[in-house]
Structures are given as C-alpha cells and as structure tokens.
Amino acid sequence: MSALPLPWHEDAWASLNSSIDSGRLPHAVLISGDQGIGKLRLATALAQRLICSAEMVKYACGTCKTCNLFSAGSHPDITYLEPEEKGKAIKIDPVRKLCESLSKTAQQGGWKVAIIAPAEAMNINAANALLKNLEEPQSKTLLILVSHRPSRLSATIRSRCQKLSMPTPEADIALQWLTDVTNDRIAAEQVLPLAGGRPLLALDYLQSDNLEQRRQFETLVAEVADGSLSPLVAAQQCQKLDGEQSIDWFSRYIHRLATTELADKPNTALFGFSDKLLLARNWILSGNNPNPQMLWEELFMDWVMVFKARR
Ligand SMILES: [Zn+2]
Structure with missing residues (x-):
C-alpha cells in the first residue's frame, strides 16, 4: 500500500518531487494549514516516497520491501511524534530520543524521516531540544513539522524550515473527494459546510x-x-x-x-x-x-x- 497525497495537494506534491529529484530537499519542512485538510497525510506520503526503494517514481510504489515495512507500521527509519494524549504537550524526552535516532545512520540505508504533529504541541524545552537538531542537520534526514497553528511555533524554529502552507481545498474538489470516499453525495454536501470545507474533518464527522x-x-x-x-x-x-x-x-x-x-x-x-x-x-x-x-x-x-x- 502506498500513502498518496490528496487531489488538492497536487501543487505541493509536484514541488516536493522536483526538490527530491534535484537533490534539493531541505532538512526540515513545515506543513501548515487548517486542521482537517490532510497535512499529516501529505507528510506520510512524502515520508514513504523517500524511503521507497523503487526508482524514478512520482509516488511510493507500495510494493517494495521498504514500502511493505512502512505499511506494516514497522519501518525503523520513520518516526511519528505526537502528544501522548490529545491536547497534551509533547515533552522534551521523546524529542531528545527522536533527535538521537535521527543522528544515527538509517537502518535500511536510505532516508530517515521524523514527523512531529502537531508541532505546536511541543513545550518550550522540547522545542529547544529540537532546535539543536535543526541547526546541525544530518544528510538524508528529513524532519516534517505539521502544524495547524504555526504562529504558536517559535520564530527560530519556523525560520529553520521550508514552509509549505496548505490551503483549504476549493469546494468542488473537496465535495468530489468526499463523495468518492463515502459514496454518498448527499451526506457529503450536508457535512462539508459544517466542517468549514475541510474534507478530512468532514469525513471524520461522517465516520464518528x-x-x-x-x-x-x-x-x-x-x-x-x-x-x-x-x-x-x-x-x-x-x-x-x-x-x-x-x-x-x-x-x-x-x-x-x-x-x-x-x-x-x-x-x-x-x-x-x-x-x-x-x-x-x-x-x-x-x-x-x-x-x-x-x-x-x-x-x-x-x-x-x-x-x-x-x-
Ligand atoms: Zn516502494
């Protein structure tokens, strides 16, 4: 299985791909935008695209050994860091551990990717620990910060990341996607406005x-x-x-x-x-x-x- 970007991520995906192909991918990317538009999905697709061992592909192949490890959730070189509980802070210890593992050679010999979501959940100590890593980046490592409220991140952290600001998709694109996923256009039409046009939030509403x-x-x-x-x-x-x-x-x-x-x-x-x-x-x-x-x-x-x- 491969994690794919969503239709409204197309521009961002194209620019990330051209950075990868030309070897200009930065060490840290900050993906920001409203909650419920699929930022984590984009981050995941990017992580898998990087570790996929198939060559010359636009998306992760979904079938190679590393993709299979990834799908099983057991790829050793991809780390997700989230608050232990929803709404709680991300503390210094897990960030330190993450930075330590990023400084080692990748177990599969390729890229190492860490995704922190939401990045603004890091408390001050955690953010400072991360900053050290941002100042001394290793090669073939990518840190992806996902943020619903980037203004809550320190200016220093923001300045060390390449910014990728994701817009909420156009209404017709969002509606089409939600209809395809749910097979229920009427429900999709009803729920999208309630979710402020944010398709993944709308899906969440429909599924819970x-x-x-x-x-x-x-x-x-x-x-x-x-x-x-x-x-x-x-x-x-x-x-x-x-x-x-x-x-x-x-x-x-x-x-x-x-x-x-x-x-x-x-x-x-x-x-x-x-x-x-x-x-x-x-x-x-x-x-x-x-x-x-x-x-x-x-x-x-x-x-x-x-x-x-x-x-
Ligand atoms: Zn693959």
Whole structure:
C-alpha cells in the first residue's frame, strides 16, 4: 500500500518531487494549514516516497520491501511524534530520543524521516531540544513539522524550515473527494459546510458520532437563544465537552447564521459575541484550565443578550 497525497495537494506534491529529484530537499519542512485538510497525510506520503526503494517514481510504489515495512507500521527509519494524549504537550524526552535516532545512520540505508504533529504541541524545552537538531542537520534526514497553528511555533524554529502552507481545498474538489470516499453525495454536501470545507474533518464527522454531538450542541445553542433553555442548565450540559471544539462549532454556527438567516438583518451584537468566543478559545488554549461551568455560563448569558437586544 502506498500513502498518496490528496487531489488538492497536487501543487505541493509536484514541488516536493522536483526538490527530491534535484537533490534539493531541505532538512526540515513545515506543513501548515487548517486542521482537517490532510497535512499529516501529505507528510506520510512524502515520508514513504523517500524511503521507497523503487526508482524514478512520482509516488511510493507500495510494493517494495521498504514500502511493505512502512505499511506494516514497522519501518525503523520513520518516526511519528505526537502528544501522548490529545491536547497534551509533547515533552522534551521523546524529542531528545527522536533527535538521537535521527543522528544515527538509517537502518535500511536510505532516508530517515521524523514527523512531529502537531508541532505546536511541543513545550518550550522540547522545542529547544529540537532546535539543536535543526541547526546541525544530518544528510538524508528529513524532519516534517505539521502544524495547524504555526504562529504558536517559535520564530527560530519556523525560520529553520521550508514552509509549505496548505490551503483549504476549493469546494468542488473537496465535495468530489468526499463523495468518492463515502459514496454518498448527499451526506457529503450536508457535512462539508459544517466542517468549514475541510474534507478530512468532514469525513471524520461522517465516520464518528461527532456529527450527532455537534447537532445536539447547535440545538442547545438555538434553545438558549430563543429562551427555551436557561444559560445555567445549558452550561451544565457543556461542562464535559471538548471546549476548543465546541467553541469552534459555536463560531461556525454564528458564521452560518450571519450569512444565511440573518444575512439581511446585520446584527452587530453577533460580531461582538464572536470576539468573546475568540477570547474564550484563547483562554482555553492558554492551558490555564478555566472553570468550564463559569466559562459556559458567561458565554451563554452574553449569547442571550445578543438576541434580547433584537426582540
Ligand atoms: Zn516502494
């Protein structure tokens, strides 16, 4: 099996291929872009393309010995580094270990590739440990940093990487891909806008109960707005949710509202509220562990006011 880039990766893939063919591939690449557009998939395809032992190919062949090792997840020269738990930091020890293994000769005699995703999850010590490696790169090693929020990486790290910024694909390309993968055009049409046009996130919604959770959350938000559910009760129901994700849903809900139902009735309070959501999101991401009950109560009370002003 070979990991293939996605249709909207074509330009990036062509430029990576020409770098490989001309021996100008940098030691570190930073692939950035929205979550859910397949950055990790591109990184994986690149890693496999490098270790594949077939010659003169545009993609990994998927059948050679190294490709088979890769597909079995047991290729010794490709390392993935992710947080131990979703949302947690990547700490210094695994980064040190990674740098150590990158400094040794490849076991299969070819390239060594390390993929760190998401790179912004590295804490300061981990990032500093990595920086040393970036300053003294070995030949035939590639470090791929995958990042949804590259601005959270230090400027020094960013400056040591070749940047590959991936756009969210055009709507028709995304829809076609999702339809091909799911064989269900109607579902694809429904879910893509919910996922902000991000095809892999949309697929994730379709394959998990995430979509149902999101619908429930949107119902709750609508009920708070029309006064049928109190902010306090709503806040209790939101305590166990993933804060960052729910706020993302909330923001997209508002965006949809502002561009559809309320498109002819601009509501400035709605934009003010969007700013509050951003603040809440930053607060959650800051790791200061805000009290979720209080956070949601405040948000929902403000949310009610957005509509009170209009009634
Ligand atoms: Zn191969």
